[in-house]
Amino acid sequence: MFAELSDRARALRERLETFMAEHVYPNEHALLAPSREGKDKWAPRPLLGELQAKARAQGLWNLFYNHGSEGQGLSNYEYGHLCEVLGRSLAAPEIFNCNAPDVGNMEILSIYGTDMQKERWLKPLLEAEIRSCFAMTEPRVASSDATNIETEIRRDGDHYVINGRKWWVTGAPSERCKVAIVMGKSDPSAPKHKQQSMVLVPMDAPGVTVERALSVYGYEHAPLGHGEVVFRDVRIPAGNMLLGEGRGFEIAQGRLGPGRIHHCMRFIGLAERALEIMCKRSASRTAFGSTLAEMGAVRQAIGQSRCDIEQGRLMTLKAAWMMDTIGNKAARNDIAIAKIVVPTMAGAVIDRAIQVHGGGGLSQDFFLAEAFAETRFLRIGDGPDEVHREALARVELARYA
Known part of the structure; x- marks a missing residue:
């Protein structure tokens, strides 16, 4: 294939x-x-x-x-x-x-x-002259169902006025972040998936406030970070609308598919590196008269990790190949499968590596602790695993309806 x-x-x-x-x-x-x-x-x-x-x-x-x-x-x-x-x-x-x-x-x-x-x-x-952020998730609603989003995008003559609160806006705290893509409701009376739009909002526009940085297991991931951002009567030109009113979901689906698979691609490398240092650590450390590499539990962890990584890699490459051959939309189920499997897989491999490293694995002396936080984050980011499983289940059940 x-x-x-x-x-x-x-x-x-x-x-x-x-x-x-x-x-x-x-x-x-x-x-x-x-x-x-x-x-x-x-x-x-x-x-x-x-x-x-x-x-x-x-x-x-x-x-x-x-x-x-x-x-x-x-x-x-x-x-x-x-x-x-x-x-x-x-x-x-x-x-x-x-x-x-x-x-x-x-x-x-x-x-x-x-x-x-x-x-x-x-x-x-x-050119990397600036950075950007994507403001979709909100603290007051279950944003795994994006139809819940409450941020208002209201037309006012030649402008749109934006009011709302977003969080987990990655990159927002950075002083180089100059523009946000904001998803909000422009027509609450429209059909369910036509109510939302996306607009480009300069981060220095009056009324935009980055209220705080959010941490992931204590990591703030500076200098980009994850911010909670408030939009209060923010006025932007009508020309900042993306694609057209009511087309926010259409844009979101076009964006999130490739984004999800990119995360999976990176996590394969992160898991591979964790396995490498797990093997090196287990061969170099001695406890109770033998190296860790001679202990059955450690060897089981290493062997299982190799199996898990190879499975995750094949799923990810298949999804990428499907995107190239039949398109992002048609490949959405393969993307969802990789998104469910790979962050969990990478987290499990990294967790085993932490265990083999003992106290060191929990410290800043190795990349493992921060890597674990990152992989755990992506089981929620870009859509919780449960949402993707639900979508896959509907496809499977439809075959037998």
């Missing part, structure tokens, strides 16, 4: 692996360490800019992007192999301008944006 990687994609992967070894792993702690306080916490680190320049010079820029000459023109299947490599470090995606939520937002602007919107927002995003 799967094709061989092209020579170009294989060469890019080899170049990416070399870059990771030379520049990312040695600087990983400096890039991720929450060493600053106050406003400086959300300021870009100079080291990131230096590494971005090096990545760009080596042709390792916008690897995900296949809508124009700004990217590499890779298929989802080809990018999956590269994304696994850059996913090995939580510090890596932004170095190559392949980080969430910007990847999804750039996809939205590429597919649905007007020429004016692309010039103002997409172009600087592709």
